[in-house]
Amino acid sequence: MYRVIAETAFSACHQLRDYEGTTERLHGHNWRVVVAVEGRELSPEGYLVDFLQLQRRLETVRTRYEHELLNEIPPFDRVNPTAELLAREIAGQISDMLEAPGVHVAYVRVEEAPGCWAEYRPD
Numbered sequence: 189m190y191r192v193i194a195e196t197a198f199s200a201c202h203q204l205r206d207y208e209g210t211t212e213r214l215h216g217h218n219w220r221v222v223v224a225v226e227g228r229e230l231s232p233e234g235y236l237v238d239f240l241q242l243q244r245r246l247e248t249v250r251t252r253y254e255h256e257l258l259n260e261i262p263p264f265d266r267v268n269p270t271a272e273l274l275a276r277e278i279a280g281q282i283s284d285m286l287e288a289p290g291v292h293v294a295y296v297r298v299e300e301a302p303g304c305w306a307e308y309r310p311d
């Protein structure tokens with residue numbers, strides 16, 4: 189099994205509803221996102237996915253959230269923009285963009301603050 193990992197970061201604010209029984213104050217984070225994709229087969233050229241392509245896909249994700257209020261961006265207009273749900277959402281976005289057969293998202297890690305992160309692993 190091969191695994192390729194790429195990382196991006198963006199600054200965005202969010203506001204969790206029903207957090208400890210109330211809606212928390214609007215605040216920002218410098219989010220760090222790590223995406224790992226894996227697969228068993230390499231291309232004839234010897235790579236799982238092209239780093240540049242993966243970086244381009246992460247750039248699409250980054251620009252979607254950079255300097256935004258996450259609560260305004262679907263699906264977070266309906267569900268809480270927690271690190272966990274953001275990781276799941278980004279995993280879905282990256283999965284939709286993967287083209288190589290047999291290559292899938294292994295996990296997405298979203299770091300909300302240094303030392304505090306959530307991970308989502310698609311089933």
Ligand SMILES: [Zn+2]
Binds near residue numbers: 215217
């Ligand atoms: Zn927060």
